[in-house]
Amino acid sequence: VLAGLEVAAALLAEEVAHERSLAVAFFTNEEGVRFAPDMMGSLVYAGGLPLTTALDCIGTDGARLGDELARIGYAGTAPLGIHRPCAFLELHIEQGPVLEAEGKTIGVVDSVQGISWTAYDIKGVSNHAGTTPMHLRRDAGYVAAELICFVRALARRCGGSQVSTVGRVVLEPNLVNVIARRAHLTVDLRNTEANVLRRAEKEVASFVIELAERERVDIASTPLVRLDPVCFDRDLVARVEATAGALGYSSRRMPSGAGHDAQMMARICPTAMIFVPSVAGISHNVREFSRPEHIEAGLQVLADLTLELLNK
Amino acid sequence: VLAGLEVAAALLAEEVAHERSLAVAFFTNEEGVRFAPDMMGSLVYAGGLPLTTALDCIGTDGARLGDELARIGYAGTAPLGIHRPCAFLELHIEQGPVLEAEGKTIGVVDSVQGISWTAYDIKGVSNHAGTTPMHLRRDAGYVAAELICFVRALARRCGGSQVSTVGRVVLEPNLVNVIARRAHLTVDLRNTEANVLRRAEKEVASFVIELAERERVDIASTPLVRLDPVCFDRDLVARVEATAGALGYSSRRMPSGAGHDAQMMARICPTAMIFVPSVAGISHNVREFSRPEHIEAGLQVLADLTLELLNK
Numbered sequence: 079v080l081a082g083l084e085v086a087a088a089l090l091a092e093e094v095a096h097e098r099s100l101a102v103a104f105f106t107n108e109e110g111v112r113f114a115p116d117m118m119g120s121l122v123y124a125g126g127l128p129l130t131t132a133l134d135c136i137g138t139d140g141a142r143l144g145d146e147l148a149r150i151g152y153a154g155t156a157p158l159g160i161h162r163p164c165a166f167l168e169l170h171i172e173q174g175p176v177l178e179a180e181g182k183t184i185g186v187v188d189s190v191q192g193i194s195w196t197a198y199d200i201k202g203v204s205n206h207a208g209t210t211p212m213h214l215r216r217d218a219g220y221v222a223a224e225l226i227c228f229v230r231a232l233a234r235r236c237g238g239s240q241v242s243t244v245g246r247v248v249l250e251p252n253l254v255n256v257i258a259r260r261a262h263l264t265v266d267l268r269n270t271e272a273n274v275l276r277r278a279e280k281e282v283a284s285f286v287i288e289l290a291e292r293e294r295v296d297i298a299s300t301p302l303v304r305l306d307p308v309c310f311d312r313d314l315v316a317r318v319e320a321t322a323g324a325l326g327y328s329s330r331r332m333p334s335g336a337g338h339d340a341q342m343m344a345r346i347c348p349t350a351m352i353f354v355p356s357v358a359g360i361s362h363n364v365r366e367f368s369r370p371e372h373i374e375a376g377l378q379v380l381a382d383l384t385l386e387l388l389n390k
Numbered sequence: 391v392l393a394g395l396e397v398a399a400a401l402l403a404e405e406v407a408h409e410r411s412l413a414v415a416f417f418t419n420e421e422g423v424r425f426a427p428d429m430m431g432s433l434v435y436a437g438g439l440p441l442t443t444a445l446d447c448i449g450t451d452g453a454r455l456g457d458e459l460a461r462i463g464y465a466g467t468a469p470l471g472i473h474r475p476c477a478f479l480e481l482h483i484e485q486g487p488v489l490e491a492e493g494k495t496i497g498v499v500d501s502v503q504g505i506s507w508t509a510y511d512i513k514g515v516s517n518h519a520g521t522t523p524m525h526l527r528r529d530a531g532y533v534a535a536e537l538i539c540f541v542r543a544l545a546r547r548c549g550g551s552q553v554s555t556v557g558r559v560v561l562e563p564n565l566v567n568v569i570a571r572r573a574h575l576t577v578d579l580r581n582t583e584a585n586v587l588r589r590a591e592k593e594v595a596s597f598v599i600e601l602a603e604r605e606r607v608d609i610a611s612t613p614l615v616r617l618d619p620v621c622f623d624r625d626l627v628a629r630v631e632a633t634a635g636a637l638g639y640s641s642r643r644m645p646s647g648a649g650h651d652a653q654m655m656a657r658i659c660p661t662a663m664i665f666v667p668s669v670a671g672i673s674h675n676v677r678e679f680s681r682p683e684h685i686e687a688g689l690q691v692l693a694d695l696t697l698e699l700l701n702k
Contacts, residue, residue: 116527174521191520195566206673207555207578208503208647209486212545214671219556220542226535243519244531245568247561254507254576254614256557264566266519302566329479359526361518 087351096388101161105339106152112137120342122158129158165314165387166349168340169380171368175359176332184322184329185353188315189270190341191239191333192307194279196265198225198286201296204251204259215293219249219258224293228285229265236278239270239333270307270333277293308341311348318350321383327375336361352379408700411472417651418464424449432654434470441470454457477626477699478661480652483680483688487671488644495687496634496641497665500627502653503551503583503645504619506591508577510537512597513608516563516571528606531561531570536605540597541577546591551582551645582619619645620653623660630662633695639687648673664691 088094105123110116113135114129121127133144147153172178177185202218226244233242243266250260265282283299290297315331323331332353334341339352354376356366400406417435422428431438445456459465489497514530538556545554555578562572577594581587582675592602595611602609629642634641644665646653666688669679 172521173518174523175517175526176521176523177524193520197566205487205671206485206647207557208505208553208580209484209488209673210647210671211486211488212542212553214487214491217542217555219559220538222559223535223538223542223556226532227539230524230529230532230535241520241522242525243529243567243569244535245561245570246564246566247531247534247559248564249557249559252558252560254509254558255555255578257555258557265568268520329521333520335518359517359522360520364494 094385094388096385097389098164098388100384100388101163103166103339103343107143108148108339112139112141113143117337117339117342120173120339124342124345125159126342126345149159163347165311166340166343166347166382167314167318167352167380167387168338168343168349168390169352169376170334170338171361171366172332172353172356173336173357173361173366174356177330177353177355177358178357180330182330183327183355183372183377184318185351185355186315186319186322186329186331187334187340187351187353188310188331189239189333190308190310190338191241191268191335192272192275193303193305193337194267194275195302195304196279196282197300197302198222198261198263198265199298199300200261200263200290201298202223202257202261202293203258205257207255207257210257215257215381217257218261218295219296221289221293221295222247222249222258222261222263224289225263225265225282225286227354228289229282231268232278232281233267236269236274238274240274240278241268242266242278264302268335270309272307285295302326305337308344310340310344310350314348314350317383317386318352318379321379321386322352325375325378325382327379352376392435396512406700408697409701410476410700412696413475415478415651415655418459419455420651422453424453425455429649429651431652435661436654436657437471438654463524468599471586472503475659477625478652478655478659479626479630479664479692479696479699480650481664481666481688482646482650483673483678484644484665484668484671485648485673485678486668489642489665489667490669490671492642493640494642495639495667495684496630497667498627498631498634498641498643499652499663499665500643501551501620501645502620502622502650503553503580503582503647504584504587505615505617505649506577506579506587507614508591508594509612509614510534510573510575510577511610511612512537512573512575512602512611513567513610514569514571514573514605517566517569519569522569527569529569530573530607533601533605533607533609534561534570534573534575536560536601537575537577537594537598538668540601541579541594544590546594548581548586550586551580552586552590553580553647554578554590576614578649583617584670587619604650617649620656622652622656622662626660626662629695629698630691632663633691633698635662637687637690637694639691664688
């Protein structure tokens, strides 16, 4: 950690020669829990959301974002877009288990996954679990299970960065001896490649039609979230990799499965990210932890590459 | 309906010659909703449950069965086992869709399915749906889905009367973008053949072990209900079938998927059941309905065979 801090201190003290200016960015509302969408500040900065729309956003508690920023003294006065960076770098913990599992120190993030969330509402027919023969059932719970297995197999078939998750399932009436009349579930698909993600979405949609017909149930779908994947700057990503290598750190290229401000800044300038390992891949949890030596390594890559970019 | 009633009236008026006596049975607490177990009265009558145990049974509202029977004037005084019938017949609605689907009037019930209920508690690891690669997941929700698909395929593979149902599934934390750390589900297996039911139970148990190992989750199982199948008296079943045929009614042999007092009486005397169609197979529902002409047909079979048995 010290090495990184020393470089930062030296820069601030103008003790290091640099041709370009350095700015440190703190964006409002990256998480988006109280005020949606997430990554709101960087999205506004990059021109993807009008400032007034963002300020008028109403939170889960009924408060207006602009009022709350003024109340806590965070309402800035500088005009938007005053700085258009020649490059943007973001250091982050991985929030996943890949680096730790592979024993790598640095994640060279080359992309951010696109996200597709869809809710499905399956309408079958509730009936007696003992007296209804298998071939006469219209079992919403079974249909949900088959859809879950399909999206899992789909992710394996697509390979690469494709992930798929069914995290939410609710059956009605949800009783041991009653065939479910209804099942609600969500499908979360993510991929760094826009065309593969679209193909995965289409495969799920086709399967749902086939499944509904075969099992004689109705399946209604509702799109919840749809974000295209983001690819980071090829040259800048290569320089992150080279810097990690020059410092002797093991690294691997990887996509980010979570959203970050860098994906919004990628709209206006060459952007890349540096990941460091998360212990056990745990995140958004009080047990979230990254080892000091890994944080130091990440800061060192950030500092060295920043110095290079300042004089490129 | 009249024909059946006329026969009954004629019997009661001693206008029909008969060598044996006729008794009409009304058993206490067939449903078992307030006081468990169900089919309690017939179970006590057949010697499967001590009378005092049954009378001391505490209901869902805290009341004691014996006290409640006394309170409503239903506490009888006749000693148990005073009548040991030479045969027992029960007429019932099917409570399922088979007779209607096949256009049959009379169900010749040759058996009652054995029931096996097991609860499964699957412990996986909760994680981020975006940042956790497929091969590093320990997804309790996916494991639940695979188990649901397995028991469905198992029922198809076993064939015959085998049915399997997963009517209850609960995921934790049950969120769109979080891999489930836990899944609770129940498996309901039923078959008229004891050895097939046992084999089905063993297949599920083996699969659960294999699945837990493959998906690196813990699966704990808890047995909930286990009742062996009951086979009705071969000769009496054949006589139900012959009587229906002699009356010109279409019929088919079938098991009962639900429990009935007849299955308890089968412990002490030759027993059989007659089913009539349930419209749309709906039961335990305000929409439960059987057509008068079907009820009449069922009563006619019951009456004719009863007359025969009285003089056999």
